[in-house]
Amino acid sequence: SQKIEQNSEALNIQEGKTATLTCNYTNYSPAYLQWYRQDPGRGPVFLLLIRENEKEKRKERLKVTFDTTLKQSLFHITASQPADSATYLCALDTGFQKLVFGTGTRLLVSP
Amino acid sequence: NAGVTQTPKFQVLKTGQSMTLQCAQDMNHNSMYWYRQDPGMGLRLIYYSASEGTTDKGEVPNGYNVSRLNKREFSLRLESAAPSQTSVYFCASSALQFHEQYFGPGTRLTVT
Numbered sequence: 001s002q003k004i005e006q007n008s009e010a011l012n013i014q015e016g017k018t019a020t021l022t023c024n025y026t027n028y029s030p031a032y033l034q035w036y037r038q039d040p041g042r043g044p045v046f047l048l049l050i051r052e053n054e055k056e057k058r059k060e061r062l063k064v065t066f067d068t069t070l071k072q073s074l075f076h077i078t079a080s081q082p083a084d085s086a087t088y089l090c091a092l093d094t095g096f097q098k099l100v101f102g103t104g105t106r107l108l109v110s111p
Numbered sequence: 112n113a114g115v116t117q118t119p120k121f122q123v124l125k126t127g128q129s130m131t132l133q134c135a136q137d138m139n140h141n142s143m144y145w146y147r148q149d150p151g152m153g154l155r156l157i158y159y160s161a162s163e164g165t166t167d168k169g170e171v172p173n174g175y176n177v178s179r180l181n182k183r184e185f186s187l188r189l190e191s192a193a194p195s196q197t198s199v200y201f202c203a204s205s206a207l208q209f210h211e212q213y214f215g216p217g218t219r220l221t222v223t
Contacts, residue, residue: 008151034211043115043201043214044154089154098169099212101146103153 002027006090006102013109019080021105023073023090028100030092033066033073038087038104047088048075080109113137115215117202123221124192132187132218134202142205143185144212145169145177147198154201160185192222 005024013019023033031052036044050057050066050073057064063076077084087104094100118133136143145157146169156169158177166177174196176188185204189196199219203212 041217043203043217044212046211046213049211091154098156098159100156100170101154103151 002094002100004028004090004092004100004102006088006105008103008105010106010108013080013107015081015109015111017080019077019084019107019109021075021088021107023075023102025071025092028071028092028094029068030094032093033064034091034099035062035064035073035075036089036091036101038089044089077107080107082109082111085109115202115204115213117200117215117218119218120216121219123223124189125223126193128192129188129190130192131189132200132202132220133184134186134215135184136202136204136213137183138204138206138213139182140204140206140213141182142207143179144203144205145175145185145187146201146203147171147196148201148217149198157187157200192220194222196220197222 003026034049035047038044048064050064061078065074085108087106089101089104091099091101115136141162144159146154148154155171160166160179163182178186199217201217202215205212
């Protein structure tokens with residue numbers, strides 16, 4: 001069956017360190033993969049989109065990699081700050097004109 | 112620009128009651144979506160509209176209907192609410208399918 005897996009356990013890191021979140025998928029061949037941030041009580045906010053022919057994408061302190069062989073995307077936040085604390089969702093297209101979202105990983109950055 | 116707006120923000124229904132959740136976007140986007148979000152389940156697509164005049168089922172369409180009223184507005188209707196429809200509902204829009212989606216603030220619905 002098709003699955004998207006994100007670590008359901010919260011990731012706790014110290015301010016200034018690099019946070020790395022993982023998104024694994026099976027039985028999909030997505031052309032795109034996206035990452036969103038969601039704060040409690042709010043809707044998700046788009047962060048980055050990476051295409052299947054791109055290995056890496058950067059935006060300020062954010063970096064996303066996409067390995068279609070491993071079926072995995074890694075999301076990095078460098079020099080993390082307490083304001084980066086949120087839940088991060090990955091989403092990918094299913095080939096049937098729909099996006100499917102992972103359940104998200106909660107990131108906690110402590111001062 | 113307000114982005115994506117949703118009404119109401121909160122709603123409590125009794126089993127069997129009906130209601131319509133409203134969504135509007137002012138970004139001139141072609142595609143609009145309705146999701147529900149439940150603890151441990153993530154966001155699940157209920158219905159989507161790739162462009163004005165078209166709608167299609169998502170992963171969990173049972174018990175819901177939608178109307179793409181015009182390019183700006185996409186409503187979600189619960190004809191006979193059930194406790195299993197207790198959830199947070201998000202509307203989203205995107206310029207084109209597979210482009211980034213912009214989400215509204217959500218509607219928290221409780222069915223008793």
